[in-house]
Amino acid sequence: MAQFLFEAELHRLLKLDTLIPNAPPARWQRKAEESGPGPSPVGVSPMKPVNPSHSYGKMLSKIPGERPGKSGSKIQSYPTKAGGDRYIPKRSTMQMEMANFLLTKENDPAEDSPTKKEQQKAWAVNLNGFDVEEAKILHLRGKAQNAPEGYQNNLNVLYNQKMAPGFSRKKSRYIPSNPEWVLDAPEIHDDYYLNLIDWSSQNFLAVALDDTVYLWSYGTRKLTPLLQTEHPDIYISSVSWIKDGDYLAVGTRSAEVQLWDVQPLRCLQTMTSHYGRVGALSWNSYILSSGARTGHIHHHDVRVAEHHVATLAGHTEEVCGLKWSLDGRYLASGGNDSLANVWPCTQGGDGNFAPLQTFTHHQGAVKAVAWCPWQMNVLATGGSTIDRHICIWNVCSGDRLSAVDIWFKCCTVF
Template sequence: MAQFGLENDISNTLKLDVPITNAPIARWQRKASASNASTNGLSPGKTSNISLNASKTPGKTPAKTPGRWRATPSKTMGEDRFIPVRNDKQIEVASFLVSKENRPKEDLSAATSDQKGWSLMLNGCNLEEARILQFSGKPTVNPDGQHNAMKSLYSHTVTPISNKKTRYIYSTVDKILDAPAVRNDFYLNLLDWSSRNVVAVALQNCVYLWDAARGDIVHLTTMENDSSYISSLSWTKDGSYLAVGTSDCAVQLWDVEKEKCLRQITSHSARVCSLSWNSHVLSSGSRSGQIHHHDVRVADHHIFTLRGHTQEVCGLQWSPDGRHLASGGNDNLVCIWPGVSQAPRSDSDQSLRTLSLHKGAVKALAWCPWQPGILASGGGTTDCHIRIWNVNSGSCLSSLDTQSQVSALAFAPNYKELLSAHGFSNYNLAIWNYPSMTKIAELNGHEARILNVALSPDNSSVASLGADETIRMWKCFAMDPKKKTKDKNLRSLHSALTHSIR
């Protein structure tokens, strides 16, 4: 019974039979008070039952600073939230957004294009399509013609090289030597520069030697028959011996230091207009179209004959490694022959390669000294092209139209460039960047076609023999002193390391 009595006492205590005096005013009472206050002239939102400082000024609310009043936003009758005042610009933006949501799809596409245009003008790009990393354009094609999908996918465009010259090229001639009575014949090879810095030149039926270091001139020989003439010259690698080809179908071997003819080789049936050495083997090309190999160490010098040309062999060059012999003829062909050690000990009519893209006589031949298997060839007046060949594959790597007869070529190792000499109708020398084959400079001075060129032993100067009866010396490949010192130091370091290892 006691428990029931306690529960009745608790329920009686919790009953709300009378209103709570200190409770907050109900919402409906606040609204009724606000409506009554507005009708009685009081500020909206103020009631007589709220214990706040009464405002004597309608529409004013006391500010933080005493004595100052700030305007209280007016409220619409019956509302309990604040509605800010909108200016014209905000109303335009709001109306644009509302109309954009209700716009048809065809209008949205036009708006999208307008937005892209505005984004491009303001930001420089369309922000909706902007990416941190993105591909631009298609991958470049492999220049070698190899179709490797992965290589093409990850290939990139190389930054173009600046056209600014990195060195100064002397375009004026350094020395001019007289060459009277030089024979103006495109097919002859009348100039060569030895490793001992001696220049040999054939003037009609005489051979002269000019020491480039001391300036001394030596008259080596004169042919007995006045109607005969010198048709070709070629130094051995050590510069001790000189091979002289004549119009009498003979080849003479001269000891230059003793000024003595050691022997005379006769095997051709026509004039010998091209010569080239490969160690102890001398190769000679004739007007008959045949090429003879001579072993000068033995009495029976004629080793074998190469028959690949139908007309005069006017160009003949052994590769620096001695593996290939290149021959050019008046039949517009370039033939590649195997080395002496690889060739059979019998006459041969089959060359390794026969290159037939030239349309004129091929006299100008030059092997690249720093890239084995690369050959440069130049065509005559009806061709005027310089072509770069890969003799291992037989492919033409590049072709350049010089607009002039190409009479001689020479690679310049100091700067990895190609020098070309021209006849009709430019009569000048041109320097080309290799392998891009862009022209770097022109050397003008000759008044007639250039017949032959030869590089100095240090590869810094070029001698050009012209039909204007002059030999001109050009210092166009002189090395930069800083680079020269650096290369010298590297060679000294390499020599020291080799000596220490041994």
């Protein structure tokens, strides 16, 4: 029976449009009682409570919050002043006690008793395993407290462990401003189109001074003469080391290409196929490529007597820059005709081989050519003082990735 009474009371409370028993008087009623008996203000008349027996009152009780209009549309209703201007739900006894406790604690300036503090400390120790007040690591004054005995920080163990044997931190590159060693180079030809210096993988420096080639060892700091031409009028025009550093290719003004073994200091082979001086050389395994003043590039197989295996004709003037890519797939050439060509790895005689890419953006002779060591299809080319630009190319698509004005950069730095 009590259950049905509870449900009936709950349904009655959910009907917001009905009168709330024991509700506080409305604001207009309180003002009327304070001002005493008298006429109500003009335009304001006290509202009467709705008669539950009236049909309109029954409709409101059935559909709370809505009442019909004249045209049948729904009109939003509002609570009557007879029942109060707001809905005040009932509060349970426990909630009232909790609110009273919080208000009393907020307004009470007295500090907690020692017994209560000890109880809170015991609770903290049981929940966290340590006292929160003693575990603070930041204080406004004083030194930080020591960690409890036996405490170990997991982060300290993680970041202080030894690194793997093959792992090393990346260090910033240091570029010295002063030279480590200065070498005299008398009688070196002041010719932009020649390539007279090359460094080997075994730390030997080959330098061509007029008609003589010298080898300088970085380890022993000794200078050794390698060769000297037979005629004083024939000078050395280019030098290039093989990848292993055991053999040196030498180009001369007389259109010859010589192959030298640096250990016994003797000439292994002399190759003649050009009709002008050889100003650029580059190795691709056992294939030696040479660029001449006529604009032709020859491929030489140094393993056989018939060394000339291919001819590339893509320049109209002297070839002054020549470089094979690290994977041996492409050959980059630069000439005095302001062209930079990219050739595929081809062999097979004197056929008409066409360049894979031809770059015409430079305005001067292209001597500097270099391949990216970590991205094999990226090429850098540099022009002369008339051009003053370094261009970065994608040889697969033929797009220019970037261009740098060297003169502008130098003026900005200095």
